[in-house]
Amino acid sequence: MTPHDDFHDAHDLAALRSFAIEDAVDEDRITAIEQRVRTHVLADEARRRARLRPAPRRRTWWRTALRQAPVAIVSAFIVVGLSFSGGTPGGEPASASTDAAPFLNETAANMMSEQPIGVVSGGGGPVGGGTAAPDASNSGAIATNVVTIDIPSPDAEDQLAEAPDSQTLAAGPDALPDETLNTVPANESQLLQLLREAGSSNQGRDVDYLPFRVAASYVASPNVPVEVRAAFLRMIGQLDGIDLGGTSSDVVGRPGTVIARLDTESGIRQQYLLNPDNGRLLEHREFTTTGGGIGSCPAGMIIALEVFDDSGVVVDPQSAPWAPWPVVDPSCTPA
Amino acid sequence: MDVVHDAAPTESTDATLIVDSLKNPRAFMTVVQRHQRVLYGYLARRVGPDLAEDIAAETFTRAYAQRKRFDPAWSDARPWLFGIASNLLRTHARSESRRLRAYARAAQPDHATAEDDRAVARADAELTAPRLAAAIESLSEGDRDALLMFAWADMGYDEIAAALDIPTGTVRSRLNRARRLVQASLAEPERNPS
Numbered sequence: 358m359t360p361h362d363d364f365h366d367a368h369d370l371a372a373l374r375s376f377a378i379e380d381a382v383d384e385d386r387i388t389a390i391e392q393r394v395r396t397h398v399l400a401d402e403a404r405r406r407a408r409l410r411p412a413p414r415r416r417t418w419w420r421t422a423l424r425q426a427p428v429a430i431v432s433a434f435i436v437v438g439l440s441f442s443g444g445t446p447g448g449e450p451a452s453a454s455t456d457a458a459p460f461l462n463e464t465a466a467n468m469m470s471e472q473p474i475g476v477v478s479g480g481g482g483p484v485g486g487g488t489a490a491p492d493a494s495n496s497g498a499i500a501t502n503v504v505t506i507d508i509p510s511p512d513a514e515d516q517l518a519e520a521p522d523s524q525t526l527a528a529g530p531d532a533l534p535d536e537t538l539n540t541v542p543a544n545e546s547q548l549l550q551l552l553r554e555a556g557s558s559n560q561g562r563d564v565d566y567l568p569f570r571v572a573a574s575y576v577a578s579p580n581v582p583v584e585v586r587a588a589f590l591r592m593i594g595q596l597d598g599i600d601l602g603g604t605s606s607d608v609v610g611r612p613g614t615v616i617a618r619l620d621t622e623s624g625i626r627q628q629y630l631l632n633p634d635n636g637r638l639l640e641h642r643e644f645t646t647t648g649g650g651i652g653s654c655p656a657g658m659i660i661a662l663e664v665f666d667d668s669g670v671v672v673d674p675q676s677a678p679w680a681p682w683p684v685v686d687p688s689c690t691p692a
Numbered sequence: 693m694d695v696v697h698d699a700a701p702t703e704s705t706d707a708t709l710i711v712d713s714l715k716n717p718r719a720f721m722t723v724v725q726r727h728q729r730v731l732y733g734y735l736a737r738r739v740g741p742d743l744a745e746d747i748a749a750e751t752f753t754r755a756y757a758q759r760k761r762f763d764p765a766w767s768d769a770r771p772w773l774f775g776i777a778s779n780l781l782r783t784h785a786r787s788e789s790r791r792l793r794a795y796a797r798a799a800q801p802d803h804a805t806a807e808d809d810r811a812v813a814r815a816d817a818e819l820t821a822p823r824l825a826a827a828i829e830s831l832s833e834g835d836r837d838a839l840l841m842f843a844w845a846d847m848g849y850d851e852i853a854a855a856l857d858i859p860t861g862t863v864r865s866r867l868n869r870a871r872r873l874v875q876a877s878l879a880e881p882e883r884n885p886s
Contacts, residue, residue: 372820373843381733386745393749402717
């Protein structure tokens with residue numbers, strides 16, 4: 358017996374089957390779903406291929422050491438950074454400029470000139486670089502300051518890797534193997550072209566929604582070379598509709614400068630808080646600016662919130678010791 | 693961008709493809725292509741196209757991440773995928789309720805314009821939609837899942853049981869309860885919306 362034999366009233370079943378049938382088929386969306394999954398699968402495949410290659414042993418050694426550094430060191434970085442808050446723009450009036458590009462270019466320059474991590478023998482802890490908090494990036498410059506060993510040049514290591522295409526780049530730094538990360542162009546125009554190409558098929562969002570979001574993910578990642586992170590910062594300055602939003606504090610209380618953008622299609626405002634002294638991303642939040650839509654969300658509803666510690670790791674809201682955490686409703690879909 | 697050739701032949705079972713995908717990740721895309729239409733259609737009717745796209749993509753990426761745990765005794769991956777989708781849908785229950793309430797409030801059509809069979813059928817469907825929406829909304833989450841997987845995804849009792857991780861007998865009782873409620877709502881005397 359099939360299930361349908363047991364559904365005695367065929368009229369009821371037919372009525373149920375015709376309910377909202379007009380929503381059931383949308384080839385564009387089905388294609389979009391497949392593309393999203395394919396990007397994910399290809400990125401995973403690339404990661405697997407990278408893992409199958411022989412790892413550059415020396416380089417891995419210091420990276421592992423960095424990754425296994427005690428949480429206390431990371432916490433100390435935060436304390437050091439905050440203790441120099443007099444040098445940060447907390448409480449100071451924001452730049453009056455409405456053009457974010459000069460600010461981002463200067464911040465990118467600060468990021469490039471920031472003092473890297475130093476490791477004191479005997480486990481004495483990090484050496485702070487003046488008022489700048491230390492950088493946990495994996496750039497060659499940093500590597501040579503961490504340990505005095507002969508590090509293979511990135512050029513030699515990257516011979517096998519190809520520069521990522523637009524879709525791969527748009528998948529974000531976590532989806533890329535280290536070899537590919539080292540081939541991401543440190544050129545803001547090239548990055549913008551690639552990400553706009555990837556964002557052009559992003560339904561329901563304008564063309565710069567994706568570049569802004571993806572750029573921030575690279576800026577936040579400690580695994581991305583500092584030159585590339587700086588290029589992404591400069592790239593953000595080239596996007597349409599970027600606002601320099603003044604100074605603010607994140608949920609932990611760290612001061613920074615707001616860079617924001619309103620997605621004209623969805624009404625979602627994406628907002629990032631940057632430390633202008635070193636270009637480090639402190640917080641990302643997205644919220645609605647218009648009410649209504651499928652979720653009937655009120656304006657001002659936070660739909661995404663991430664806080665990054667000094668190593669670029671997203672702080673888990675569930676384990677955060679501070680309270681109250683703002684209400685976040687990721688299911689809220691604006692008009 | 694790479695031109696991607698999904699490696700597995702289309703006649704392979706889902707179980708074979710999923711096992712293959714542990715070594716050759718692209719084989720998983722054939723599973724996606726097989727089920728994305730019915731999954732999207734089911735989700736879009738429940739929560740609307742925007743959320744459906746997100747939930748469907750998330751379902752497949754989670755399935756991909758969890759594919760080692762797929763039971764190859766099931767040759768068809770549909771119950772497994774719908775199980776993942778059902779869990780994701782639970783976080784969007786409010787959206788679904790709002791959507792059903794909007795349907796329930798919708799104005800009913802004017803029968804006088806229905807001149808041929810197709811128009812009559814369409815008018816009939818539009819007439820019953822508000823009542824159906826109200827009936828679906830009044831169902832419990834479990835009853836609703838069972839009924840809509842049965843009606844919209846064409847799944848059998850065993851498949852629904854696997855998707856919802858419940859015994860087949862429970863599926864029968866849920867469907868029976870849901871069916872009675874739908875029947876009663878459609879049998880109600882027609883109400884004038886004005």
